[in-house]
Structures are given as structure tokens and as C-alpha cells.
Amino acid sequence: MLHISCPWCGPRAETEFRYGGEAHIARPQKPDELDDQQWADFLFMRTNTKGAFAERWYHSHGCRQWFNVIRNTVSHQILAVYKTDEKRPDFPIKGGV
Amino acid sequence: MTKYSIFTIARNALTGHKNWPRQWRSPEPAKDYEVIIVGGGGHGLATAYYLAKEHGVRNIAVLEKGWFGGGNTARNTTIVRSNYLWDESAAIYEKSLQLWEGLSQDINYNVMLSQRGVLNLAHSLGDVREGVRRVNANRLNGVDAEWLDAEAVKEFCPIINISKDARHPVLGATLQRRGGVARHDSVAWGFARAADSLGVDIIQNCEVTGIHQENGRVVGVETTKGTIKSKKIGLVAAGHSSVLAQMAGVRLPIDSHPLQALVSEPIKPVIDCVVMSGAVHVYVSQSDKGELVMGAGIDSYNSYAQRGSFHVIEHQLGACLELFPIFSRVRMMRSWGGIVDTCPDASPIIGKTPVEGLYVNAGWGTGGFKATPGSGWCFAHTLATEQPHPLNAPFSLDRFTTGALIDEHGAAGVAH
Ligand SMILES: Cc1cc2nc3c(=O)[nH]c(=O)nc-3n(C[C@H](O)[C@H](O)[C@H](O)COP(=O)(O)OP(=O)(O)OC[C@H]3O[C@@H](n4cnc5c(N)ncnc54)[C@H](O)[C@@H]3O)c2cc1C
Ligand SMILES: [Zn+2]
Secondary structure (H helix, E strand, C coil), X not given: CCEEEECCCEEEEHHHXXXXXXXXXCCCCCHHHCCHHHHHHHHCCEXXXXXXXXXXXXXXXXXXCXXXXXXXXXXXXXXXXXXXXXXXXXXXXXXXX | CCCCCHHHHHHHHHCCXXXXXXXXXXXXXXXXXXXXXXXXXXXXXHHHHHHHHHHCCCCEEEECCCCCCCCHXXXXXXXXXXXXXXXXXXXXXXXXXXXXXXXXHHCCCCCCCECCCEEEEECCHHHHHHHHHHHHHHHHCCCCCEEEEHHHHHHHCCCCCCCCCCCCCCCEEEEECCCEEXXXXXXXXXXXHHHHHCCCEEECCCCEEEEEEECCEEEEEEECCEEEECCCEEECCHHHHHHHHHHCCCCECXXXXXXXXXXXXXXXXXXXXXXXXXXXXXXXXXXCCCCEEEEEEECCCCCCCCCCCHHHHHXXXXXXXXXXXXXXXXXXXXXXXXXXXECCCCCCEEEECCCECEEEEECCCCCCHHHHHHHHHHHHHHHHHCCCCCCCHHHCCCHHHHCCCCCCHHHHCCCC
């Protein structure tokens, strides 16, 4: 089980959280101007990184806040936790860390 | 290839079984192939076999980064069935089940298909309605299906607890009698041997690390054994589909998750069918050795680690003991994980990519073992003719653009 540090509540067990998938998928600014391909990219296409991956977590059984985590999807090591309005810290995207 | 039969067994018995020939060659890669299949799991090996057998393509390499059949093929709980809801899914899974039914003869290898019947339990009124609807849909598609009420479930599987005060009471179940289990390793080995005998090069310890393109079409792959050329490449890498597609700049609608399974110590025969419950993430059957084979759910997060969390197993075993109180003293022996490639609509992708010459067979998620022969058969057709077969045409990558999704969450669940 992961041990995740909520930016508001501190370290808690994974079972207190819900997973929100890939982070930084920006909502389209002008949805009415998107073609089908762009909608498909936004709705369905994912990076699914092997290595340092930016993802969203929700502290559903705690403060009920969303935040972002960078986690190595091979070792499961958590590399960074940051709030949704903060910039993604730099970690190489590829090849594990 | 030595044909396996009772006579070859008898003949080899006379020499103490010391002279069996190797089942396949271990060639070094050639410089150039007509088709390269990336991924030597069941699906990749089946693809190579049907390409050679049905389409006469002989100049094929299957490249496997580890040993073949060491991925999800070796890690799954081997449930085989075809009772999916939608017409498109019923057609392709039923084609697969029909191929299963003749497979041991076809590839001259005992895949130990055991059609012992698969129950999918219903625990709520919603489950009951979904189950009855699926039985009707299956019958309209020529797939055998029955609805059992709780008493009939108990009769079919006497050790199941149908008491009304159970946390997840059993209200009924769908039954597919032609469903069952098969022996996972035999499927990989049997397809490998059959493909090898038709001239296919199966190359192990050969990881694909890059995909070469010229003018928007593929021309070969970079591997740990050097560059290998080909104008047709099929990616069949299960959990690593996104990683390989990215080498060619293609994005897929796939997330990779760990899925776990576990087995108990061997016990006397106690359950002679397969019981599945999508709602509580339990599926169980008993192996020929007597072990209870059980599957758990997926971990919520993306991962490539081939291991999952203990709380997922705890959750599945809690629900399992409610259903089967008789298992409460059984000790579990081993647990493991595999990486499954899940699509948003719980259906696979079999077809072309935007890069010419690059094809993908992926997204089988938690339930692709049952599809192994059918998937290989369709993908072989697609690679040989450069057009999808009508069976896999609906499972194209561009359904995510057109919106024609095939939502099988009900029939696939986390289970299969
Ligand atoms: C615990 C568990 C239980 C399951 N239970 C069932 C079930 O009961 N019924 C069912 O129908 N399905 C089940 N499944 C799903 C099923 O196992 C998969 O859908 C199916 O096996 C995937 O196809 P495959 O056999 O070709 O995959 P794999 O056997 O995983 O083959 C993919 C191969 O690609 C190779 N590869 C990856 N990257 C590269 C590279 N860069 N270069 C070369 N090779 C590469 C891998 O090493 C691997 O051998 C289960 C899965 C798991 C994990
Ligand atoms: Zn919190």
C-alpha cells in the first residue's frame, strides 16, 4: 500500500485516497472549436508513462481536496507532492528515475 | 515437428523419455522479415501461427523481451468464456471460444480446455436485471447462456453460501456451460511450437527499444539484438502497449494497472465450476493440482511493477469468504501481479495506427486470455490483408474519434 502525504493532512494510508489518473490534462479553452480528433485526444488519449508520472489524487476520506503527485510507476516511489495550482516539478519523464 | 500422439509417448517411454526433440528452435534474428510481431505472449504467438497457417506468410519474427509466455499469459486465472453483452464483443469472443474448442487438435498440443461452466453472480436487483438482459442478448447472438436463480446456483455449486443475510447475498447468476478454464502455459508453448514448425522465428531475450520510420511508414525496429528490418510491425505487448506505441509517436487510450491473483495450498476437489462476481471482485476455480485459483481486483493507480497492494487482496478474500465460508481455514500459497492495459470502454483495440505499416493489438485489460486464439486469428487477417476482418473492424483505434465505443464494463467488470 502506498503512503501518501496529503499537502493538507500529512502522511496517510493509500486507502484514504482516490486515484484521479493523469494530471495536467487541461480542459479545452474553446470547446466549440474542437474537431473530433481533438476531442478524442482530450477525453481518451493518455501518456501512461513508465517512469516519473504526474497524477491526481483525492483525499476522499480526509480533507476532500485534490492534489498532484509525481510517482515512479516502476518502483512506486513518490517523488513529489504539490498542489494543483503549482507548477509540475521537473523530473525526467522516461526510463524510471 | 514430431507429432504428439499416444504412439510417440509409447515409443519415447521405451527409451526412458530421454530422446524427446526440442519443441522449438532458438534462432538468431535475421536482418529482414516480412512481418515482425512485438511481444511473445499468447496473443503474439497466436498471431504468428495464424499468419503462417491461414495466410501463408512464413517470413515472420516474434520478438520477446523476456521469455515467451512470461507476461500475463503466465499470470492470469485462465477463465475462458464468450458471454459478452454487445453484438461486436459476442462475435469476437465467440469466434475465439470456437477456436478454443478445436485448438488442441489444431496445434497438436493439449491446452487442457475444461468446459466446466462459468457462473457470473448477481448480488443486487441491478445485477439481476443486467444478468438477465445479458443472457437474452447472448442467446440472440447464438452464445449459450442460462439464468439461474439462487437455489439453482446452489445446486450447480453446492459450497456457495446463498443465505439471505450475507453481506453480498446471491440473488442468481448467469451460467455459460461452454465456459471454463484452459492451461495458460500450454497455450503459449503450443502456439510457439506450431508457429515454429511453420518457419516462424521466435526470438526470446530480444527487447524492442525503438521503432524506425521513413516518410511516415515503419521500416524496422531497434532491439537489444540489433536492428531488424520490416515494413509491417504488429505491437502485441499487453501491459507495455503504450510504451511501444510511444516509440512510434502514437498515443493510445490506455492506462496500465496491476492485477493480482493468488493460489491456495492444494486441497481435495471442492469446486468443479468457475465462479465469478464482478461486483465483489471474486473469481475462483480449482486447478488440476487442487489449488484454488483466485483473482483480485486492479490497483487504482497506473503501474508497470508487476505487483499490487495487499489491501486489494484483503478486499477480495473478505468477499470470497462470505461466498465460500468453507475456505476459511485454507492457506494461500502464492500471490503475484501482472500489468494489464485497460481501455476506457473495457474493449480491445485491434487494427491500424496512424503510422503506415504499424498495427496494434492491445487493451485486452483484465480479460484477454480467453480471446487468445480469436485475437491472433483476427490480427493475422488484418496484418496479411492490411484490412480488418469484419470481426475486429469495430475494435479500431478510431472508435475513440468517431465515438462508437463498445462499453463492456458490465460483462468485463474487473474480472473477465
Ligand atoms: C492476474 C491476472 C488474471 C487474469 N485473469 C484472466 C482470466 O481469468 N481470463 C482472461 O480471459 N484474461 C485474464 N487476464 C488477462 C490476460 O492475461 C491478458 O489480457 C492477456 O494475457 C494479454 O495478452 P498476452 O497473453 O499476449 O500478454 P502477455 O503474455 O503479457 O504478452 C505480452 C508480451 O510482450 C512482451 N513485451 C513487452 N514489451 C516488450 C518489448 N519492448 N519488446 C519485446 N517484447 C515486449 C512482454 O514481455 C510479454 O511477454 C488476467 C490477467 C492478470 C494479470
Ligand atoms: Zn487531506
